[in-house]
Amino acid sequence: MQPPRAEIARERRRQIQVRKSFSAGLDPAAPWGAGDPEAFYLACSDYLLSSMDRLHDQDQMIHDLLRERIDPAEREAHARQHPARAGAVRPRPRHGAAGRGPRVFHRRAPAPGRCAARQCKHREGNVMTHRKSCIRQGLAALAATTALGLAGPALAADEVDHSTMDHSAMERDELGRTGYNMKHAMDPALVKELREKVALYKDYSDAEIALSMDMMGMEYAWYISPPQVKGAQGVLILMHGFREAGDKIFRDKVQPIGDIFPTSMGVGMAMMMSSHIQTAVDDLEAAGAKEIVVVPVTSSATNELYRQWLYVFGRQEKAEFATVPRVTSDAAIRIVPPPGDDPLIAEALLDYATEISTDPAKEVVVIAGHGPSSAEDNAEEMKVLAALAKIIREDGGFAAVYGQTLQDDAPAEIREANVQKLRGLVEQATKDGKTVLVVTNLISARSIQAKLRDDLKGLEFKFNAKGIAQHPNFMKWMTEGVRAAFEKKTALCC
16 A cells, blocks of 8 residues: 555545546537537436445545544543444445445434535435435436536636646556656637747647647656655656657656655646646655755746746746646745756757867857747847857857757747748858857757758758757756755745
8 A cells, every 4th residue: 555645646636637537528519519418427427426435435444544543541432422433334335336245334414404406405314325316316407408508608718727627647657657648638728828828829720739739748747766765855857758768768867866865757848737747746745755846857947838837836927828727735845947058058068069070170069949939038048048159169169159049939930030040150151161060958859850950951060969968967957956956045936
């Protein structure tokens, strides 16, 4: 059996998943909306009844476990105060009952009141059976209402209860990943919000946005520490994701941290969900973490993804993408700033340029960056690249070093303008008799490198496609950031 906190976290994830499934089934616009709503609602009621029985069993189990801890001198008085819990036996109901036999239970009659499903008073006697009947009849009535097209209007984006939304399977796989292989649930309100906030999606159809979400990869939590690693200090690594093979390589790279501190990875952009981040935090708390350091794996603070993560942890007022639920935690949370123009990153890029260099004095280095979408953010990112370029030029002895972003997620005309600037840098250097070396400050080697090659097709240049996460300095930056945060050099979050 898992530790109690882990069991509680698992139960919470299961409840979130069930609420998401019910929400999806209630959506009249869903593909199954033209089916038999009454059958759906009755299936829901059967699930609810089974859940009530399961909850009842858990309540009895907790009572039995706690009863053993009562001071022997007090047990007689306890039994007098709680006579119903002493152990009436009834047959197990048909929901999940096969082969299980009788069980001990207690029944706590509710205070007199009205049942919402039937507007009738609770009666003495079999309250549980009565309640079940109310649920089935109420849901059947709701099904009839839906079939007649009388469902209420859709909620606006700011009225949606996002706590009911979850897009991941809430069971861990054999590798310890929670929520892997699940598709995004494309909530209409969230899709609308994305279209309003993300310039690239302005003219996208719902299907195109759904495809874009799928192309970004899975969103899941991955607890990477061995079971014996417990402690009051935990580490949460947030990352876009590098596809399955890349995620496994990255996990191996950060495993030394996971062997020291309870460590989780929250993989995915959190554009339409945040349950994977909540799950990762829950896992850390279950391992004993009272203080959590969040390490955002993104190139700089100008990144929209970084700001969405800030929102999720309450460090930014408005969501950068969809208004997803914020993380709740009893732990003190500190966020490490992204690497940006850290000298460790400049040193990594210098090494990458040197790997393809033959005569630095006759070579021009171009640092190609992904770049944020907005003009204001892009101007700040260009300053980051200029600072990196200065260090590389001074330490590497190159003829010149330039930085250029692509603004890869901006509308096509903006990206194309940046491509032309990049091509202009390469063409001019070649015309001046210099060899062009292209490196990037991209985190992964499987980001936009293929597109970048296509952007520069027909030009002469050497390209080192490695991502900065592949360089040993990236782990140095990460471990130094974690150490500084635990030494209280990083401000507390939320």
